[in-house]
Amino acid sequence: MNLIEELRWRGMLHDFMPGTEEQLAAEMTTGYIGFDPTASSLHIGNLATIMLLVQLQRAGHKPVALVGGATGMIGDPSGKSAERNLLSEETLQTNQAGIRAQLEKFLDFNCGANSAEIVNNYDWFKEFSFLNFLRDVGKHITVNYMMSKDSVKKRINADEEGERAEGLSYTEFAYQLIQGYDFYHLYKNKNVRLQMGASDQWGNITTGTELIRRMDGGKAFALVGKLVTKSDGTKFGKSEGGNVWLNAELTSPYKFYQFWLNLSDEEAEKLIKVYTLLPQDEIARITEEHNQAPHLRVLQKALAKDVTIRVHSEEDYNAAVEASEILFGKGDLATLKGLSEQILLSVFEGVPQVEITKEQYAEANTVSDLLSETTQGLIFDSKGEAKRMIKNGGVRVNLEKVQSAEDAVNFELLQEKYLVVQKGKKNYYLVSVK
RNA sequence: GGGGAGAUUCCAGAGCGGCCAAAUGGAACGGACUGUAACUCCGUUAGUGUAAACUUUCGCAGGUUCGAAUCCUGCUCUCCCCA
Structure with a gap:
């Protein structure tokens, strides 16, 4: 099964540029995804995008994860209805380090030709002067083209109900060009041919392929994944306490495990394909088993186990299960009194x-x-x-x-x-x- | 530079001199139900207080008034349109 087929049955595929499939079939292709350091940790929404890179690598291609040290300073207007606040340089650096460490958990950096790599776009933007950028990059793309992107239009035009648009600063407007140049830079220096991302990145990615075509006559490709949403259409990845983070200090392994366990049947069935690497027949078997006795939540348990182990560890998973049993089993005061101090503390870790x-x-x-x-x-x-x-x-x-x-x-x-x-x-x- | 609209409790959004801690909706949280679910139903969503009540709150600073989220003055910020 090739990458596109794999992503399709997993329900992760949203769209890709014509020719992408041929490119992937023709040679080992280097593809990248960017992550902006807007927080000190990635959350499970980002994890869905990371899984695209993981699948890319599993299909024998080379994944590159880009940490957006430069783009993070600008703010991506995609999917945002209002202008964003800029983060301080210090915050950005802390965030970059955190994100980098997390990415390293999911990708294989030592497997020969298709080993993963991490790059930071700050490295090539820090020396790039504004004037040079305008002359070398800006000249190739028209404002008309940039304005036609959905992310920009949404911020400039009133919507159907005549609601006023929020407006868009020049800074955020320029974002797509910065990201586009990233793609060009990687195309030139790392032989990157493909950029992936969540579906809201389509506009930004195609600015990149366009830039590569105009600056170099080159051909590059785009593939975007489905934005993971909850069954009611609202944003996925938030729980009572806010975002579900990959960092154990922000979201404890216990809470993390609980989050997956509490998914609705519908979501669990959809997400087990996205967040685990379990093969098709195995997932079919689990789904079957689940449907026979939904109240046992076989799907949720399988999903929670797989993801918790991969994001945290086997020990964390075991502790989370043990804690869940004590807290949600039919425990009473006597049960609690029966616990040794050590177990009590580990349950409530x-x-x-x-x-x-x-x-x-x-x-x-x-x-x-x-x-x-x-x-x-x-x-x-x-x-x-x-x-x-x-x-x-x-x-x-x-x-x-x-x-x-x-x-x-x-x-x-x-x-x-x-x-x-x-x-x-x-x-x-x-x-x-x- | 000119013209217009606006800033209300987590969000959206009513209120336009006393009955306003402020309608309604969303969201969130809690309860019942349940599969630690969905659906549904009920409750809660400024602080102190058992309560009566009191204190702080409607962009900011002043003023009018017995009394202001509501009226007046100045300021700050946001958006839209025209140049």
Whole structure:
């Protein structure tokens, strides 16, 4: 199965330029995808794009991951309805390092001819003067051409309902040209023939192929993947706490595992093809098994396992499963009391924790005080919020429901120093009293 | 440079002198149901307070008024159109 066929059955393929398939068939082709350092970690939305590179490499081609040190300074208007804030250079550098480290986990950098590479477009843009850029690059592309891109049009024209457009700064307008030049640079220096990306990158990528054609008479190709969306069409990759990050410090392996486990059947079936490398017959078998007994969530479990292991590690996966069983099994106070301190801590690793002193604990008059003021707003921002939630029956301490916000604080401390606090069913906190 | 529109609680968006902590919708969170789901239903969404009530909030700074998100003045910012 060639790359295009592979991506197609996995439902990852959105569109590609004519000739791409022939190019891939003809020779080992170098393809790249850019990642802008807008955060210190990639999230699972980016991971779908990384999977394109992974599939490229599996098909015997050479993947290049570009860290957008330069483009990140500009801001891509694609898919954004409003002008973005610029990040400081310092932030960008921290972010670049983080992203680089993550990319290295997914691609093989040592497998001979098609070993992966990482490049940073800041390297070739830092010395490129503005005037030279205008003369050497800008001259080849007309404003008319740039204006015809959807990402630009959306920001300039009012939409169908007559809503005013947000406008677009010259800086963001120039973004596609910068990205286009990246492609040209890699084409010239790294023999890159293909740029991939999410489908919203189509416009930017074709500016690149156009630039290569005009500056060099060369032929380069584009392939974009489907933008992963939730079944209701909204943006994928956000959970209650915001984005689902690949960095364990931003999204703990436990939460990460839980995210996948909680997907709807429909999403799990779609995403297992995107996020895992499991072969077609294996996925068919799992889907079959799932449909026989949907409540067992075989699909979600298989997906969660595969992705958690690859993004984090086998140990992290095991810990996440163990923690899930304890927290979502029919545990009660007795179960918690039965855990050794070591297991207790490992179960709650990655769960927000607060430390308070024995004096503070003794001074808290009511449960609502304890869960807001005493614990420094970690669990609840205000007493009012704590009270409301308790009134709604949404708070448990040591797995037992708190009856009233005015209850006195006299819980049994686990191992003489821990309290397990639940806000709703899925949010756990560990309070340690020292 | 000229003309116009606008800035409201997480977002969108009503309010146009007291009944406004501010309609409605979205989103989020909590509860019931369930498969740690979907659907549906219910509740919550400025702070303190058991409550009555009080404090801070409607771009910023002043003013008018017994009383202002609502009126006036100045400022800042945003967008659109024309040159």
